[in-house]
Amino acid sequence: AVTVEGVTRSATVDSDGNWAATFEAGSLPAGEYDTTVSVTSTDTAGNTASATASLHVDTVVDPITLDSGVEGDDIVNETERSDGVTLTGTVEPGSTVVVQLGSATETATVDASGNWSVDFAASDIPQGSYDADVVVTATDAAGNTAEINDTLAIDTEVSPFTADSVTDDDALNLAERAAGLTMTGTVEPGSDVKVTIQGVTRTASVDADGNWSATFAADDLLAGTYTATAEIEATDAAGNTDTLTETFSVDTEYDAPNIGSVISTGTSVSGFFSDDYESSDTVHELTSGGAVSDVTGTETDLGGGNTLFNFDSDVPDGSHL
Ligand SMILES: [Ca+2]
Ligand SMILES: [Ca+2]
Ligand SMILES: [Ca+2]
Ligand SMILES: [Ca+2]
Structure with missing residues (x-):
């Protein structure tokens, strides 16, 4: 009989005296340990003898x-x-x-x-x-x-990351500058976004869906006529950064058309001739009370750079154009 870890199996012995005992799979504890094999034999005359041997068991990779x-x-x-x-x-x-x-x-x-x-x-x-x-x-x-x-x-990326156009036409005019500029876009949720326009940096707010929005007050935006650059930098939660650049035109200056001779109708003014009127020009009326309002009218191209501008309704004498 052969005993290992308290588990005993009978050995078979052949005619030459070779013995063999089988411990079937699962009969010995798994793991890694040192143990002893104990063998006892009894001959036909009833004499017994025993022997031991050490055995190293290793069935695992641990740790x-x-x-x-x-x-x-x-x-x-x-x-x-x-x-x-x-x-x-x-x-x-x-x-x-x-x-x-x-x-x-x-x-x-x-x-x-x-x-x-x-x-x-x-x-x-x-x-x-x-x-x-x-x-x-x-x-x-x-x-x-x-x-x-x-x-x-x-x-390894900030994705998605987009910026919407600056105003609907990528151009900032006098009225749009006065109202302040809000830039928007989308970014990977959890990111930080900051926007720099001509050296002025504003931190954007970013909602849970990744919609970002950065606001510049009128004073943040240099007046004049120039091409502005908005640098939009995003940093995601993993620490990746990416930059988008948007260029847009700024034109906050208004060149009033040169008013040549004025067409007077008694107490009112019904129109004027101009040698540099452009169809995009806006004509304003400044009333004696100080209010400013747009004046609409009909332009007639007289050739040679000259335009006749007829007011839709007569402007009272005393107004300033
Ligand atoms: Ca092992
Ligand atoms: Ca590394
Ligand atoms: Ca990312
Ligand atoms: Ca990391």
Whole structure:
């Protein structure tokens, strides 16, 4: 009879005296431990004898761990990806460790204490926003294998990130400047957005859906006629940054048409001739009370750069055009 870990099996003995005992699968405890094999035999005369031998059992890879906190927060941003990503953990000393990250597979180095470490190059890690599968496979000196399955978040971009046009025509006129300018767009939820126009920076508010909005007061916007640049910078929760640039024209200056001879009808003015009137010009009436209002009329091109402007209704004498 043969006994291991308190489990006893009878041996078969052949005609030459060779004996064999089988411990079927599952009959001995799994794990890694040292134990003793005790053999007792009884001959046909009833004499007994016993023998012992030591036995090392190893059915497991233990320990096997994968460290968390990869690139600080288990999220790999573009900066962190660009210089490669290192995964570490511990394993039973003497084991080999192979690690798969996404579709890349690398063999880890394992030190005498069982600390393993594996480097993945940037080229092993496609850019984008996704969870990469991580499979750690360890094989110990006894040939046992064990596996850890996990995922690692890859986020190397601010996506989506858009900016709407500045005003409906990418042009800011006098009235629009006076009302202040609100720039809008969409961004990856959880991002910070700031907008800089001609050196003035405003932080945008970003709602839970990623709609951003940045407001510039009239005084934030330089008056005049020029091309302005809005730099919109977004930083997502993973630490990626991206910048959009929007250019738009600013024209807050108004050149009044030169008024030549005025057509008078007694106590009122019904029109005027101008040598530089343009169809986009606006004609204002300044009343004696100080109010300003637009005056509409009919333009007639007289040729040679001259225009006749007939008011729709006569402007009383005393108004200023
Ligand atoms: Ca083992
Ligand atoms: Ca990170
Ligand atoms: Ca890195
Ligand atoms: Ca992102």
